[in-house]
Amino acid sequence: MGTGSRGGPRAQGPDDGSSSELLPVDEHLQAVLDSVTLLPAVPAPLRDATGLVLAADVASAVDLPLWDNSAMDGYAVRAADTAAASATSPVRLRIVGEVAAGDGEDPELPPGAAVRIMTGAPLPSSADAVVPVEHTSADVSGAVWAEHHVLVERAAEPGAHVRRRGEDVLVGGIVAQSGDRLGARRAAAIAAAGVSAVLVRPRPRVAVIATGAELRSIEGPGDAALERGRIPESNSVLIAALLAEDGIEPVTVEVCDDDAAAFAERLARLGGRVDAVITTGGVGPGVHDVVRIALAAEPGVRAVRVAVKPGQPQCFGRLRGGALIFALPGNPVSAAVSYELFVRPALLRMQGASRLHRPxxxxxxxxxxxxxxxxxxxxxxxxxxxxxxxxxxxxxxxxxxxxxxxxxxxxxxxxxxxxxxxxxxxxxxxxxxxxxx
CATH class of the missing domain: 2.40.340.10 (MoeA, C-terminal, domain IV)
Known part of the structure; x- marks a missing residue:
């Protein structure tokens, strides 16, 4: 199942990146999104699905709440019995039982009676209101709770402090929609709705490659002096961290020098193993821009210039191995902006997300x-x-x-x-x- 052609954008020659035509940002983004295919949906236990995108609506298996229950610690009563209650003239009710959260008891309340009830406990069938304990006085001096009789100091309206069955969600009601990312609030709603497993799309498998003969890994000796013309490599850290912020752990993070043949071999190795390859550097018209040179042999990839600052040169398409490739400029801010504008929405589209852009x-x-x-x-x-x-x-x-x-x-x-x-x-x-x- 997919949202666009697997063939990717039309092919262009290796010098197309130097064309004078500038594509509007929206046009290039649309070409990217049109080339994306949805990842196959898989079932997952709810506890393992946090951060993933739902591939189907989730319907509640139960009413929420499951039964009428108390919103307060207090006394379940017949509202009519409290109609005349006031602080100066309290109504005296007889205690006939108690219901705590988790109890299945359903005590009968005859007229003039009350039941001690805790927050979340089922409301007795013969009660229609709850009086908070703060609005009562106990029959034992200094006690908070009454033992045999309670004095109600404020009248209760029918339905007061009662959560009605199904008032939140009725059985069969949708608690989460396809395309929603499963965060803490949605996961809790699904669990409360009695659903333990959901249909989701997995996170995409992504490879990251930073190119440039001038790059030196930051993982080398800390006191090693940089030679003239060499710089610390940061782009692989940048892209991997951006992916991590979006909940994606890269399959591989690599750094390579300016060798077009070696780069092409890396792409051939990765193209069938991952869903997307993100590269930085080497997309300009220069004679050492190895990414553009290597991708010239890929019929499903094109080089373009986008009307954006920064991030004008871009290569994008689908490799013969099947993976999408996002070849981004090597300047770090250009790479970050390109990720935000084009790569991130595409990765979200792969997962079936309904929201592709930040507000x-x-x-x-x-x-x-x-x-x-x-x-x-x-x-x-x-x-x-x-x-x-x-x-x-x-x-x-x-x-x-x-x-x-x-x-x-x-x-x-x-x-x-x-x-x-x-x-x-x-x-x-x-x-x-x-x-x-």
Whole structure:
């Protein structure tokens, strides 16, 4: 079962990434989503399904609540018996029993009687209201609970402090829908509804490859000096961490140098083992851009330029082995923005999620920045909450920030500046997506 063609986008040659045509963000995203196929649904015990996406609606097996029950610790009564009660003229009722949570007893209340009842306990069939213990006096001096007779100091209306059977959900009612991600609240609702197993889609299997001859693993000796032209490798950490934030543990995380043949061999090895491959670097028009060069031999993959800053060069499609590939730019902010705009929605679509994007909210700019009217600008920002609403400020220098991994690390979200707008002035409102808090 799927949502689009398994063949992926139309093939293009190795130099297509240098085309002068810029694709709008929405157009490229739609091409990505159209190429996604749903992962097969599998049954799972409810306790093992947290974080997964439901593949079918979940109907309640019982009424919620299962029976009329007390919302308070107090006394189950006939409301009519308390009609004349007041603090100055309390009504005296005889205690004829007690019902605690978990009890199956159903004591009979004759007129003028009351039953001690605890929160959640079934309401006796002959009672129609509950008087909280705080509205009563005991027949024993200094005691909270009455032993033989209780003095009711406030009248109770019929239905007072009673949870009616099925008032939350009726048997057969939907407690969770297909496409919902199973979090704590939904899982608790499903368990309360008497359902122990659900149909879900698994998390996608994802491989991460960072490319670049200049990269040096951070896992080497801590005191090793970097040679001129070498930099610490951070993109594999970035992408793996972004996946982890979305509940996905990568199948493999690899770093490779600028060897097109070796890279192509890696893709051939991974293409049939995983659902998606995410790479960073090597997608530009340069002679050493190994990802673009290797992917030229893949008929289901194309190189494009997207009208976005940062993250313009992209390669995307389906490998001959079957996996989708997202080949992202090597600059770290470009890679992170590309993941947010294109990869994350696609991985959510694979899982059948009904919500593919984070919500955006207007924020007031604390300071202005230069924009690009010819494309969408995605600017890392620091976000803060004030009495006047959400405010944001650039976390990087807006003049050039695709490389600014340090400033990006302090960002809470992204300001999304639509094409045609250009510069943003201090005090103006801009749509903001919060990604961390």
């Amino acid at each position: 955006s909210t207007p924020a007031t700019a604390d300071s202005g920045w230069r924009g690009r009217a010819d494309r969408t600008q995605v600017l890392p920002v620091r976000v803060r909450t004030t009495s006047d609403g959400l405010r944001c400020a650039p976390a990087v220098d807006a003049r050039g920030y695709s490389h600014a991994v340090g400033g990006h690390g302090a960002a809470d979200g992204y300001a999304i500046v639509e094409p045609g707008r250009g510069d943003v002035a201090a005090g103006e409102t801009v749509e903001t997506v919060v990604v961390a808090w």
